[in-house]
Amino acid sequence: MVLLGVILVLLAAAAGVLLVAGTAQLTDSVQVDVPGGTLSIPPLTLLITGMVVISVFWLGWAMLRSGLRRSKRRRVEAKEAAAAAEARRVEEQKRLQDEFATREQALTDERRRRQEAESLVAGQRATTTTTTDGGTVAADPTRATDSRTGATGATGSTTRATDATSTGTTGSTTRGADSTSGSVRES
Numbered sequence: 578m579v580l581l582g583v584i585l586v587l588l589a590a591a592a593g594v595l596l597v598a599g600t601a602q603l604t605d606s607v608q609v610d611v612p613g614g615t616l617s618i619p620p621l622t623l624l625i626t627g628m629v630v631i632s633v634f635w636l637g638w639a640m641l642r643s644g645l646r647r648s649k650r651r652r653v654e655a656k657e658a659a660a661a662a663e664a665r666r667v668e669e670q671k672r673l674q675d676e677f678a679t680r681e682q683a684l685t686d687e688r689r690r691r692q693e694a695e696s697l698v699a700g701q702r703a704t705t706t707t708t709t710d711g712g713t714v715a716a717d718p719t720r721a722t723d724s725r726t727g728a729t730g731a732t733g734s735t736t737r738a739t740d741a742t743s744t745g746t747t748g749s750t751t752r753g754a755d756s757t758s759g760s761v762r763e764s
Contacts, residue, residue, distance in 0.1 A: 593628060600624045 600620040607623050609616045618626070 596624055597621065 600623075603620040606617040606619050609618055609623075
């Protein structure tokens with residue numbers, strides 16, 4: 578392609594030299610009608626003016642084509658950049674959604690564990706029953722307390738029992754006071 582371009586440039590330069598040499602011998606001027614009058618131009622000047630006009634035309638054409646190519650390339654790059662930005666935005670949004678879902682799953686798991694622990698504690702409280710002699714029996718032997726002596730089990734709470742004969746009932750009520758918080762629990 579470059580070789581073809583060099584050959585064309587050399588042929589055009591040779592044709593230009595032949596035309597300049599051929600018109601230099603002409604003495605008659607050329608009459609050119611233009612708006613507002615008539616111009617009388619020697620043939621050599623007309624030839625050089627024609628070469629300049631053609632050169633300016635090709636320069637403008639080359640600039641137009643390169644400008645169109647550059648603007649097309651910029652549009653393509655802008656579309657690619659917009660697509661890349663959209664892909665990054667979608668990726669970031671997906672990452673945030675995944676992170677949110679992970680946090681929600683962790684919170685749900687924590688709630689479930691807390692509810693299981695609360696139900697386990699409630700189940701242990703429900704298994705603690707009172708006996709007819711005033712003692713307390715628990716599912717866990719370390720938690721059993723004797724209501725008559727006020728002995729405590731592993732929980733650190735004291736137990737008071739009301740006498741069945743003094744209240745006139747056959748059952749007893751067990752009250753435990755937590756020694757650390759001072760709260761009263763009734764079962």
